[in-house]
Amino acid sequence: MERNEIHIIYGDNPEQMVKKVLETLHIENEIGKDMVIGIKPNLINTRPAEQGGTTSPDLVAGIIDYLQREMFKNIIIIEGSWAGADTQKAFANCGYLELSEKYDVPLYDLKADTYREIEVKDLKLKVCEKPLNVDYLINVPVLKAHCQTRLTCALKNLKGCIPDSEKRRYHTLGLHKPIAYLNYALRPDLIIVDAIQGDLSFEEGGCPVQMNRILVGKDPVLIDSYGASLIGYGKDEIDYIGIAESIEIGSSDLDSALITEYETDLKNNTSFQHTSRAALLAEKIEAREACSACYGSLIHALQRLKDKGKFYQIDRIYIGQGFRGEEIEGTGIGSCTAGVEKNLPGCPPAAKDIYDFLLGL
Ligand code: SF4
Incomplete structure (x- = not known):
């Protein structure tokens, strides 16, 4: 190697x-x-x-x-x-x-x-x-x-x-x-x-x-x-x-x-276990069959936004395979939500990319 x-x-x-x-x-x-x-x-x-x-x-x-x-x-x-x-x-x-x-x-x-x-x-x-x-x-x-x-x-x-x-x-x-x-x-x-x-x-x-x-x-x-x-x-x-x-x-x-x-x-494992702090961050998230690898990245990104004092200005975020092919207004994370109005591609995207994307909205 x-x-x-x-x-x-x-x-x-x-x-x-x-x-x-x-x-x-x-x-x-x-x-x-x-x-x-x-x-x-x-x-x-x-x-x-x-x-x-x-x-x-x-x-x-x-x-x-x-x-x-x-x-x-x-x-x-x-x-x-x-x-x-x-x-x-x-x-x-x-x-x-x-x-x-x-x-x-x-x-x-x-x-x-x-x-x-x-x-x-x-x-x-x-x-x-x-x-x-x-x-x-x-x-x-x-x-x-x-x-x-x-x-x-x-x-x-x-x-x-x-x-x-x-x-x-x-x-x-x-x-x-x-x-x-x-x-x-x-x-x-x-x-x-x-x-x-x-x-x-x-x-x-x-x-x-x-x-x-x-x-x-x-x-x-x-x-x-x-x-x-x-x-x-x-x-x-x-x-x-x-x-x-x-x-x-x-x-x-x-x-x-x-x-x-x-x-x-x-990576398509969709059983994400929330701790209390993650649950708080997840209030912003609308997930449908989201892979834990993807969902975890989003949780990390939201925590970094919270550290920066930017968490509360973020709107609802869609994530998961259940949104494939759907056209929705709002913000989508990952390639599955390509039909969402503002979308960050990636499968799964890295938390830093999600952070930069959400910060730039
Ligand atoms: S973008 Fe990829 S990692 Fe994210 S939910 Fe869809 S299939 Fe899973």
């Missing part, structure tokens, strides 16, 4: 989805059989993945099962929850203890790990030894919003690989620069993003929004630029993306990216 590739698979069964992509990409060909493979999920706290803040254990199960079937034996899971949360409890509550037992894969709490000091440009960063020492690092973040940095995805997920004291210090450094520089010290070989149901506004979860997809790639800058657009942000709104690009960690050039989609018929 080249660094300018992003692979996207739709569905609601993360274990099967990730296996399908790994099989297609033949990821086993780039890993030596004796290599130690480190899987770094996001277990920021003890809330299960259904709440939108932590990586699905089913997704990680799919990665492990695939690798073990390809005869890889040295697989470990590494994570350090955020400062104040207990990683061991997160392993237990989020389904990783069962995972570890089922596949005989050890769990390492990076809060208990030793660290090395690494100099990156003008910053000295403390980085845990375990992620530095693995031969092949798989970064498995959740795509979700963040109350300070707006986005958390591939670049920011590595913050779980530093000691707690260092996590606190990052805040004194303004977060963005050390997050970007950390990705210079630690360079994952593969990124597999859990974009099944990341949170609408906060990294800790509580307001999951179904997006029903997994993204796979190698360039964290490209992946984060694309991920930002999926939850309603431009890459320029996330400072650490630009900083990471400036020190040549990757490219944010989405126009040159090679995007491949799989199982596009599975």
